[in-house]
Amino acid sequence: MSITTLLSVSIRFLGPILLVAMGGLIADRVNMFNLALEGFMLISAFAAVVGTHYTQNVWAGVFFGVLASVVLIVIYAIFIFELKVEPIICGIAIITTTGGLTRYLLIPIFGVSGRFILSSNLSIPVIESSWLEKIPFIGQILNSQSILVYIALITPFVIWFVLYKTNLGLNMRAVGLNEEAAASAGIKVNRIQYGALIANGILCGLGGAQLALALNMFNVGMTDGRGFTAIAAIALASGRPILTALACLLFSISESLVVALSGTGVSTYLLGSIPYVLALLAAISPQLVKKILWAYKRGVSQNNVIKAYYEDKESKGQISVN
């Protein structure tokens, strides 16, 4: 597999995870850490396949996927805001429920268990652009991807712009830093949080739809921890949109490496574990580095304080060094 093909496949894998990570990031920035990205992605992948199957139209499928994800996230938001449920427990409940629901509904709707494959003309169409093809390296990587992948590639920049260059973004960051202070400054905290969650639902819905319709199939548990990988990417970049996108790219390259290396004699199980190891490292390493830096800084500043103390005493002639 040549490097261009590898990167092109990476970009294809990047689509869903980037959309989901961006959704999670929006929620994260308004202090609504969303653990259930995986669940929203799964339900939207399922709804997208069901919608496509019944309407025989991919875009209707995408719409249904987004709709399902948004409806579910509104329920999630109501549970958290109105019924005061612990978000983490609610998130896990969402993941379990969506897992069970999709596993069950597959049987009465399609009459199959475990996996349903749509007819191949119902996968999401790829865009072949002649002018992109002319750009030597980047063009070949970016060309012939689905429109959702292009949307995914734009989202980090849009979110960066909204977060750092608009009033709304300022309000969002204020809510994320300190809800009570933001509320006392007249920001409608609840409205912003609801809005962010709905945006999160839309992005997760697009991500799930891309995941399922790019392969024109649904299988049980097809998200395979991608939602959690997205959370790890957000943690690695500590919530900065562009860096999060780069972290997602790292994961998707590792995923495409798994595909490239499978069949070369390396154990598929070990290959399959690469993204999880990366995600684990991504989640842990920023805090580890921060902790070490902090300890180092504290050590330095303590030394400085002690030095200043002794220098002070020395200058007053109370003690003599050496």
Add this chain to the structure above:
Amino acid sequence: MNNKFTKMSILDGLKNKWVDIANPVFAVVLALIMGGLIVLVSGDNPLKAYYVLAEGAFGSLGGIINTIRFTIPIIFLAYSFSLCSRCGYFNISQESQLYSASIAMVVVSELTTGWNPYLRIVLIVVSACVCAAIACVIPAIIKFKLDVSEVVVGIMLNYLMALVTQHLLSTTSLGNPVSSMLVSQKINETVTPTTIFLIGILVVVSYWFLINKTVPGYQLGTIGKNPLFAKASGMPSLKVLLTSSLVAGALTGLVACGEILGYFHVLIENYATNMGFNGMTSALIGAQGPIGMVLGAILLGALKSGSVLLTVLTNTPSEIVDCVQGFVMFFATVAIFKKTNFGKNKKLKGAQK
């Protein structure tokens, strides 16, 4: 003021007890209704499905034995989950603990072939518990030393350990190359279901005793409810937490022992999938009380054992059980009655502040 305060708190206690029972019951009923609606929409008779489920779980002696067989591991997992969550650590990595315990069991059983069978059983069980305890304490340390969400770490570990298990079974001599499935070499030692049942009762009683009657049990509850108070009153928070997560891991290790030594006699790939969620769900249903969790586990165990008959007698696929279980968990998260019935409590809370 003082008199009124005590009066209200006694009333509160009574009402709280009622609420503790009403909430999970309501959650279960709501979940069953939702599950029933979904069965109805997909064109089957929900009442018949539930009747067959109940019949399969409790209708015959075999059914009841089967229900108990599925209930005991769930009780253990729920206790393991609850021990950790009482001190603020979300033990979601139970699947990885199960896998590491089972790998340890297979390794020890391979190393000790031909030894005294009783000694072997003891060695296998001890190694399983130790490995599971270590696997349980790692995310706890990561959480409390580095402040990384243990949920993300735990779920990644679950995926990772499942893959590592598959890798070991497929490439090393631990696996059985003859079998068409990915399984390990056979472990010949057996623990009878009766023994597992007795150990289960022992664990339930000692857990109840630990939580309600001992100092560590009290400390556990306090650390979970109010870590600052616990710290201020000089409780060794981190020590209690690490100890309890070690114990919780050992409990999970016992589950692996029960499953493998009691029923499978081999390590099957992916056997632990979703087992952790079962424990969590019954812990939520039981509101983390020792008896409540047993009832929750019986419910889930009954669903699991009844689902066998469901596929035989009706058209409803047994996957509906997963669905109902998800709904139970979903609704059990909400303390509905606490919200609606306790408008009066606001005054009390204000007074306490």
